[in-house]
Amino acid sequence: MSTPSAWQSNLSALAKADTSKLPAIFLAHGSPLLLYPENQPLRFGSLTSIGGPKGPHQQFLREFGPFLLKTYQPKAIVVFSAHWETDKEIEVMDYENNHLLYDYYGFPDEMYKITFESKGSHTVAQRVVELLQKSNIPAKTITKGRGLDHGVFIPFKLMFPSPSPIPIIEVSISSTLLPSHHIAIGKALAPLRSEQILIISGGLSIHTFKEVDAWDPQKSPEGFKDFERQIVKSVDESDGGERNRKLEEVVKHPYFRRAHPREEHFVPIYVAAG
Secondary structure, three states, X not given: OOOHHHHHHHHHHHHOOOOOOOOEEEEEXXXXXXXXXXXXXXXXXXXXXXXXXXXXHHHHHHHHHHHHHHXXXXXXXXXXXXXXXXXXXXXXXXXXXXXXXXXXXXXXXXXXXXXXXXXXXXXXXXXHHHHHHHXXXXXXXXXXXXXXXXXXXXXXXXXXXXXXXXXEEEEEEEOOOOHHHHXXXXXXXXXXXXXXXXXXXXXXXXXXXXXXXXXXXXXXXXXXXXXXXXXXXXXXXOOHHHHHHHHHHHHHOOOHXXXXXXXXXXXXXXXXXX
16 A cells, blocks of 8 residues: 555545544555655665654655544554563653653654643543453553653654643553464453443564565565555455454465564554453
């Protein structure tokens, strides 16, 4: 969906679907290169041609955020990021005002001056913990420490106004990286979708820096394209149980490990699927 006509067609179809229950979204959150200073020389070739400051990914995010706010009018956003893993318990940010974690290295100074203002919600954070614990998933709120990581504030800076008009609550993924565990997390939080709360799971369908051409549909080897086709085919399955079964099978694709040397950027899709 790398062309404006393609994603606009898909968004138009999505807007006509039932909006009584908000969707759970697997979002390609991109990289810090989305906000890379335009006066600086770009690196990483195919990665920046798609996901750089003038690439189609940035344009999509600029259109997608307003679409979500207008179409669904969410009361809050609960967001998962591939960049926050916890071991024993799922952690939920319970901040009055969110701060940012610049969890990237070797970028120009301007990249560490990026701002994105948003509030949290004690009520929503407590509700997330309540639902997880009800499903026997250990969880707790945190009231200090890390801020929104770049898997959240980089895309959200493009998607939403600053200050954000609605609360944003970040939730960790599990360091188990098990598909079944993250499907269970998604199922536990499904009631939020009927409470006008939007769930966004940030990751990537491809996350490799060994083969950067894999990021560009025009240059990507056929195996990566076939891998992404299997993802789309699985997600399009209307039956929830069958969809999850097919998504769990995706990790057996011969190109999965080439696309994901480590699974953390893929497992957020299972939260959205749950």
